[in-house]
Amino acid sequence: MTGRMKLFVAASLGFGLLFSLVGGWIGGDEARFEARAQRAEAVVLRLLKEPGEGGAYVYRPELQFSAPDGRPVRFLSGAAANPPSYQPGERVAVLYDPADPRRAVVDSFMDRWFMMTLFAGFGATWLSIALGILALRGWRHMRLRRLLDRGKPIVTSFHAVEENTRLAFQGRHPYVVVTEWRNPVSRELVHFRSHPVWEEPTELARNRMITVLVDPDNFRRYVMDLSFLKGKPKPPVRDL
Numbered sequence: 001m002t003g004r005m006k007l008f009v010a011a012s013l014g015f016g017l018l019f020s021l022v023g024g025w026i027g028g029d030e031a032r033f034e035a036r037a038q039r040a041e042a043v044v045l046r047l048l049k050e051p052g053e054g055g056a057y058v059y060r061p062e063l064q065f066s067a068p069d070g071r072p073v074r075f076l077s078g079a080a081a082n083p084p085s086y087q088p089g090e091r092v093a094v095l096y097d098p099a100d101p102r103r104a105v106v107d108s109f110m111d112r113w114f115m116m117t118l119f120a121g122f123g124a125t126w127l128s129i130a131l132g133i134l135a136l137r138g139w140r141h142m143r144l145r146r147l148l149d150r151g152k153p154i155v156t157s158f159h160a161v162e163e164n165t166r167l168a169f170q171g172r173h174p175y176v177v178v179t180e181w182r183n184p185v186s187r188e189l190v191h192f193r194s195h196p197v198w199e200e201p202t203e204l205a206r207n208r209m210i211t212v213l214v215d216p217d218n219f220r221r222y223v224m225d226l227s228f229l230k231g232k233p234k235p236p237v238r239d240l
Helices: 003-036 114-150
Strands: 038-051 057-066 072-076 091-097 100-106 152-163 175-182 189-193 209-215 218-224
Touching (some): 057 091, 072 100, 114 218, 152 189
Antiparallel strands (some): 057 072
């Protein structure tokens, strides 16, 4: 994993944990509020026009309900929308804090749970990206260890370097080293492709004989030894 990829994974984990914690805190605060809140019926007094995204306008309801002592309490909905969610004169259910009736909220998903869902969703997305990359890396390491234990080393010749356009990171595509080998039994010419690498490998790979470890039971399972790209010694292999 390159330094940039490590930084990306670390940042993804950080963002994921941060958004998840914020979402959890919002959800916990809302649950605590619900446990002590009382219900009432409010009437929509008017719709306040506010600037939204892209030059459009959104409409935020102003509502009023009666506190237990009969005092009218006005408050603004936490959600603004276009088209408006409610119309003047419409009656809606609200929750309010009996210790402070001005702390009130419309009893709807958008007013109560939207922000929690938004933050939790962002957190889950970033965590999924980071954990997916780590899981893929772990799977590759497991396959490499298995092939190192029981794989058959074959010596292949450099053929080409290609860009893997199916993957991209910060607008760049990784490279794949392609080697070829002629099966001594069937005389078939077989091509092998390496795992993605992010530094252009042509100069180091050109005119080289490159070891590929293959599963003796299935030549489609293999791993290419690219340790020479980092100046590392070749991993120990068992010649079968």
